[in-house]
């Protein structure tokens with residue numbers, strides 16, 4: 309339940325072609341530390357608007373599903389020109405609401421975020437294609453910091469079967485890169 313289907317270097321690594329190859333029609337996006345650094349307002353990070361535009365032009369639906377405050381989600385919805393809502397109550401709530409809005413089934417959507425216990429868990433609970441990306445900024449509130457410690461522990465602990473990483477790791481910019489072999493896999497070999 310905590311294992312992402314894919315781990316990518318950044319949200320912008322997701323292309324319309326990548327989505328199409330997996331039968332995905334929409335991207336349910338986390339906001340904080342996935343699209344923009346935690347707690348920031350201001351301007352969109354470089355390349356983000358262009359990336360969103362390219363997806364929209366390719367007919368991919370995009371929606372924000374954020375646990376951030378109403379005000380914050382509203383700000384970024386306007387800024388990024390995409391629909392969305394928050395606070396969503398991930399992992400238990402939010403994703404099904406997004407599916408209803410898009411009129412799509414879980415198998416048709418990617419859930420993208422930087423947190424195992426909200427984004428990946430919530431996405432897996434509904435049976436969506438989950439994508440984990442590294443957090444954009446290290447600055448987080450106390451609670452999230454605590455959760456991060458737990459995340460790192462889960463990712464390191466072989467009993468969770470997560471050390472082997474996601475079922476696929478893909479970065480269009482680095483086609484030739486060797487797949488990363490985790491410690492757990494190395495040890496499993498005779």
Ligand SMILES: [Mg+2]
Nearest residue numbers: 338340341422
């Ligand atoms: Mg986040």
